[in-house]
Amino acid sequence: MERVPVLKIGDILLVSIQIDMEDQTALQLQEDLADRIVETGCHGVIIDISALDIVDSFVGRTLATIASISRVLDAETVVVGMRPAVAITLVELGLSLPGIRTALNVELGMALLARERDFEFKDIDDDEDDADEAVVAAS
Amino acid sequence: MTAGDDIAAMETLAIRSDQDVVRVRQLVRTLAVSVKLSLVDQTKLVTAASELARNTLVYGGGGTVAAGRVDNGRRSGIRIVFSDQGPGIPDLDLALTDGYTTGGGLGLGLSGARRLVDEFDIDTAVGQGTTISVIKWCR
Amino acid sequence: MALSTDEVGRFAGLLESNGDALTTAWTDAVATLLRGRLSHAELHRQIAELQKGFQSALAGGAGDLEADAAGELRGLLSELSNTRARQGFSATETAVSIFALKEAMLTVLGQDGDINATTLRDYVSFSAFVDRAGLFTFDSYVRAREELISDQAEQLLELSTPVVKLWEGVVAVPLVGTLDSARAQVVMERLLQTLVDTGSPYAIIDITGVPAVDTQVAQHILKTVVAARLMGADCIISGIRPQIAQTIVALGIEFGDIATKASLADALRHVLRKADVNAGRRGAGRRES
Known part of the structure; x- marks a missing residue:
């Protein structure tokens, strides 16, 4: 079974799904991400699905579960790059992915996450010690 | 066009594991491209196939899929038949209701798949297994 | 014979x-x-x-x-x-x-x-x-x-469904004429593809030129909006004439939390304000009020 790599970029974990996932691969990703969030203390997760030509209800449900788990671990998840044909199909399928934040591409996804964190800390003294240097680590 | 002609031209695969579900998607995608279904229709058909293949695996305890090209004189399309020897579906109307599930899913597999294809036939009896046949026509 | x-x-x-x-x-x-x-x-x-x-x-x-x-x-x-x-x-x-x-x-x-x-x-x-x-x-x-x-x-399909870039990050699709299933699908796909191609998080669907809105047309528009949201873009519907507003209410069509505006200009103003708020959040300290 193939594994989907999880990359750390600054305060964000980036996952780019490039393969037609078996259900087991998707569940493994869900587990890996939870581990990595705790391990790195990241506050944002970006899942790039621009390479996926379909998202069925299983993958949709896994994405929703990942978003919920991340939220519990104080990380916001953004799913980016959904193809138009995939979005149209999901609407027809009746899957609206509630609770998942989405953006058109990785860049907009990162801006969205930055906005969220900024907003959250706007009124508080921004004295987070979290290392801000960009550390890129491939898992 | 007789049923015999149909089956002869169809490719069959066994559905026994997660990997087989991926194989079904790949087979259907190749067929959908070969009859020149539009991108959105390809996506809808492959998604429906993925849902139904997973149903066959999870609820039917595995089974087979046969897929091939159909022609009704006016237009061509793809026909896919999923069959299993599983427990069958006791209440079909209920099973086709959005959100109804016995397997812990989202309950969108059967009802959602039906919305993604042009023709949807289901033949099931308790203890006898289930056969689902779907067709997607080119526009 | x-x-x-x-x-x-x-x-x-x-x-x-x-x-x-x-x-x-x-x-x-x-x-x-x-x-x-x-x-x-x-x-x-x-x-x-x-x-x-x-x-x-x-x-x-x-x-x-x-x-x-x-x-x-x-x-x-x-x-x-x-x-x-x-x-x-x-x-x-x-x-x-x-x-x-x-x-x-x-x-x-x-x-x-x-x-x-x-x-x-x-x-x-x-x-x-x-x-x-x-x-x-x-x-x-x-x-x-x-x-x-x-x-x-x-x-006609080619002619009647242009998607135009209205502003940085804002695209608009002015719908003209009757919206049947086939056309709605083309419009939907083209709009969504343009969002991806231009990376625009906002889309305005202007229905000034649509003579009548029935349940089916509304359904198509709603599906487009939901699909756009799934992709991470926001849709605003503009150009709703008084008569159409009456039909929409009479038919009991729910647009939910989708923003609707009377004119394209209103919609653009709404989007720019929203975009500004978002940009403002990001550059919180830097912007002069």
């Missing part, structure tokens, strides 16, 4: 010996039916060609329109229906051009003065052959029209 070899031979002979008289009688009959919409010379040329087609088909021994020898005749007939369809003639006007041959034939047959049982029987079976040719013409006329219509529909 195919013609017998004897009949075929007799007809071929008849067509050949009476060629000119037949052409004239046939042309006259058609000219009356078409009431001068084609010049006499042109009609004469067409008819002469058709007649030659019939003649060579019969001379080649074609007892039936499906026969190999009738290939050229079939070609001529479909060409005739093609041009007539494109010139805007009706199906009747096209088909009677063939049926008129029977009338012309009768004129020619009557000239000898002795109409007996054999000529009558011949005439009836020849009529049947012409009828089949007429029906064939009718069929190809319908096919030609269908092609014409689907071509035009496709062109």
Whole structure:
């Protein structure tokens, strides 16, 4: 079974799904991400699905579960790059992915996450010690 | 066009594991491209196939899929038949209701798949297994 | 019911010996039916060609329109229906051009003065052959029209669904005309693709040019908005005229939390304000209020 790599970029974990996932691969990703969030203390997760030509209800449900788990671990998840044909199909399928934040591409996804964190800390003294240097680590 | 002609031209695969579900998607995608279904229709058909293949695996305890090209004189399309020897579906109307599930899913597999294809036939009896046949026509 | 070899031979002979008289009688009959919409010379040329087609088909021994020898005749007939369809003639006007041959034939047959049982029987079976040719013409006329219509529909689809970039990060699609399923799908796909291509997080769907909104149209728009949201873009619906607002409420269509604005200008203002708020959040400390 193939594994989907999880990359750390600054305060964000980036996952780019490039393969037609078996259900087991998707569940493994869900587990890996939870581990990595705790391990790195990241506050944002970006899942790039621009390479996926379909998202069925299983993958949709896994994405929703990942978003919920991340939220519990104080990380916001953004799913980016959904193809138009995939979005149209999901609407027809009746899957609206509630609770998942989405953006058109990785860049907009990162801006969205930055906005969220900024907003959250706007009124508080921004004295987070979290290392801000960009550390890129491939898992 | 007789049923015999149909089956002869169809490719069959066994559905026994997660990997087989991926194989079904790949087979259907190749067929959908070969009859020149539009991108959105390809996506809808492959998604429906993925849902139904997973149903066959999870609820039917595995089974087979046969897929091939159909022609009704006016237009061509793809026909896919999923069959299993599983427990069958006791209440079909209920099973086709959005959100109804016995397997812990989202309950969108059967009802959602039906919305993604042009023709949807289901033949099931308790203890006898289930056969689902779907067709997607080119526009 | 195919013609017998004897009949075929007799007809071929008849067509050949009476060629000119037949052409004239046939042309006259058609000219009356078409009431001068084609010049006499042109009609004469067409008819002469058709007649030659019939003649060579019969001379080649074609007892039936499906026969190999009738290939050229079939070609001529479909060409005739093609041009007539494109010139805007009706199906009747096209088909009677063939049926008129029977009338012309009768004129020619009557000239000898002795109409007996054999000529009558011949005439009836020849009529049947012409009828089949007429029906064939009718069929190809319908096919030609269908092609014409689907071509035009496709062109219309191309013409009527532009997606324009209105501002940095804002695209708009002005919908004009009736929104049926096929068009709604094209619009939907094109809008969503443009969002991806331009990386625009905002889209305005302007329905000023849509004459009526029914449940189905509303459903299509709603699906587009939901799909755009799934992709991470926000849609605003603008150009809702008073009448349409009334219909929407009367039909009980729920737009939910989708922003609706009366005019495109309002929608753009709304989007820019929203975009500004978002940009403002990001650059919190840097912006002067």
